[in-house]
Amino acid sequence: MDAAGWDVEETVRELRQYFKTGETKSVTWRKNQLTAVLDLVHEKEDAIFKALHQDLGKHHVEAYRDEVGGVVKSATKSLSCVEKWMTPKKTDIPLLFFPAKGEVLSEPLGVVLIFSSWNFPIMLTLDPLIGAISAGNVVVIKPSEQAPACSSFLANTIPQYLDSKAIKVIEGGTDICELLLRQKWDKIFFTGSPRVASVVMSAAARNLTPVTLELGGKCPAILDSLPNPSEFKFAVKRIVGGKWGPCSGQACIGVDYLLVEEKLSSSLIELLRKIIRIFYGQNPVESKVISRIINKHHFERLCNLLKDPLVEASIVHGGSVDEENLFIEPTILLDPPLDSLVMTEEIFGPLLPIITLNKIQESIGFINARPKPLAIYAFTKDETFKRKILSETSSGSVIFNDTLVQFLCDTLPFGGVGQSGFGRYHGKYSFDTFSHEKAVMHRKLFLEIEPRYPPWDKFKLEFIKLAYKLNYVGLLLHILGSKLGLKRYN
Template sequence: MGTMAASVEEIGAAAPQALELRAVQHLGELRSTFESGRTRPLAWLQDQLRGLLRLLAEKEEEAFRALHDDLGKHRAEAYRDEVGVILKSANAALREIGKWVAPEKVWVPLVAFPASAQVVPEPLGVVLIFSCWNFPLGLSLEPLIGAIAAGNAVVLKPSELAPATAKFLEDNIGQYMDATAVKVVQGGPAVGEQLMEHRWDKVLFTGCPRVARMVMAAAAKHLTPVALELGGKCPCIFDSASVGTGRNLQTSVNRVIFAKWSSCAGQACIAIDYVLVEERFAPTLIKLLKSTLKRFIADSDQMARIVNTRHFKRLGDLLKDPAVAASVLHGGNLDAKNLSIEPTILLNPPLDSAIMTEEIFGPLLPIITVKKIEDSIAFVRARPKPLAVYAFTNSASLKRRIVEETSSGTVTFNDAVVQYGIDTLPFGGIGQSGFGQYHGKYSLRCSATRRRSSTEASSWRPCSGTRRGTSRRSP
């Protein structure tokens, strides 16, 4: 993996002139394809989606191997979180695309009579997609589905931190989709910088806020619109008083564990970052988490590894603070050789420590206690708006307050992370967790197309200045 990553970095560092030439050639070909009109017909859009479905069907084993090479993902996790999600999304788009791209008739007031009007979805042009390393297949192909379904031409820049998946995409996309309309460009930061020197009609970026600021600054030179999906510290409010006992309580604990540790070892933007629970119930919750973890994650081979040594060190450093280390109640073991970290539970680490001020993005779970569960709302409001707020509660009043008094990209009750797989819901952040929404028809509406108004007046109206309630005047 290290050798592959280094070779990809060399692509971005060795020959800037060659990179520039390649970017210009790709962009020129893509613009010619788009301006020719070939990406507009419904039949072309459907062919691209069918091609993507064939790719995943025929190259599924290669995709699994790439995800394992990059992140150590078990094939069950790879299918559940990436391949299966994309199959569902592509099939849904193929089924609904005729409705999504159809003009929408709108009401016209009497003052404009006789006239008609409609809203026409219009593709933006050439779209640049930057994907992320934690779900390198899903976060590449999900936005690609939306951009293509809208009728755009696309350059996809996979993450250099997942080199096997990046190579898989570059080797196969052009074989199954229109190679004059979809290009995959590998490389590191230098490649991204070169790409952003050019004018795009839309940029979609998934990653961290630091790089997002650089993408926005570069896009501003061309007034290019940008959509950002950035993540953040997603809180989980655990209302023990209303969750119940027995099976209901165990189900809630199971779902917390799933949402924290089962997807890419917690390296997910929508993973639970920390849990808020009443002080009196914290010991019970921690006991249940420990006992359930032993059953769920008995085999470390079932968990993905940390992506690289830099991120492994970053997570290890979070635990080096003596006050944080003292708060560890379970786990905390680090295996540098295999880049794995044991699922770790902490109780009330200092709120000003890095683990509580930075997005964790790993298998460390702080438990934060409050006197009353209602106090959790003020706790969440005092921090940057997250990508998701989760709450396990059956209290109607608490649900209402969470919806009305907090702000986040999404809110989910009595489960977590499942919202990502619901194509009928928009997915995206707010504030520091990003902006712009995609998935399903929302990819077309917000990430890859604009709504263009089209009005047609009747040619037999005697004069545009004559309206009911107005008088005709000579110039």
């Protein structure tokens, strides 16, 4: 449904009323919706491929790898685990509180708003949705208008499969975003740019609404010396896959720039060129296996990054553009100026700057001089260097000797830090993101400890000090020792 046919306030009110019925809290409802998500992607696979090709020119194998397959994996995992995740978790209660028992109860937050992104418009819509419905919420989805075919597909298809009383999809541009942000939500999940995220966060603050922001940043790859030729080739192949493989570089977790020692730059560039030709052919625009740029605005933005004469002079591979097809060839830049836009803005496209260093250990200072990235990719066998990267840098994640794979690992949290976002999801972390963990303590109405109550005196103060210092058993032993004239119990 589009903005013209959507009463925002009324729809939110209806969703809130439906949530109050408790229907979405049942394990049956949650499993039914997760099964419906699986049915949707299985039965509409060809339609998904068509929409992704129409919006981004994605090859259907890439579309399955990065979008459909990820949704299947996520929904299957949640379907098999949701009942366990819902079960209250018993917790240890210190004996000081005896007799008592405690538990943590995960309850849905309520009415959730999900803003998805255009670069992975199916995955980045359905994956957070899986977490939201696993946790028992009602949801409004706002797909990105910059991927219109996928937005239309989601708006028309989701109501055919999922509970339309609990899950709504609305299309539109900035006008509908503004209307949505005026409402009171129990959670907002946003995937996109830091600029728009600041608008979302400001709006959420008015109602103290919790937010998860999945943003981006300039994710570096560090390439250490790897004397073994086969290992060096594996590393470079994975860097190529991590730069141009996901949506022609239009990915928040894609490699933004590469740090390497100067002595390795020539052999690195030679191998990069070779692997690019293997992956995408002599003329990548004709290969049909690399995505195009999403729209003319982003195409012109990327072209402008290359227009700086000093940046243009740093091109050592590629650089050709096809405006009619919104295609930019995989392009390698060697040591572009560090104050140029290509090195100060997130590239989000098929341009790879290589920055040479005297020693690879200098990469830590280089990264730390810039905003915290969503991911750091480090190719090294040096365990000491690995520990320094982990202890001396801050990023959403660190991946050694590979790229991108962390996004598909449900047992690890996915999220950023600082300007690359905050909050986390995937697997159980998605369930937790859309849940409130309610602490519950059960106590008995006997065995009262009177010193907790006034009127106060010196004895009660000493008793309270001991109570904080010792657990309940320790307190009893101390009292018993005092009675028997034993030494103080510690």
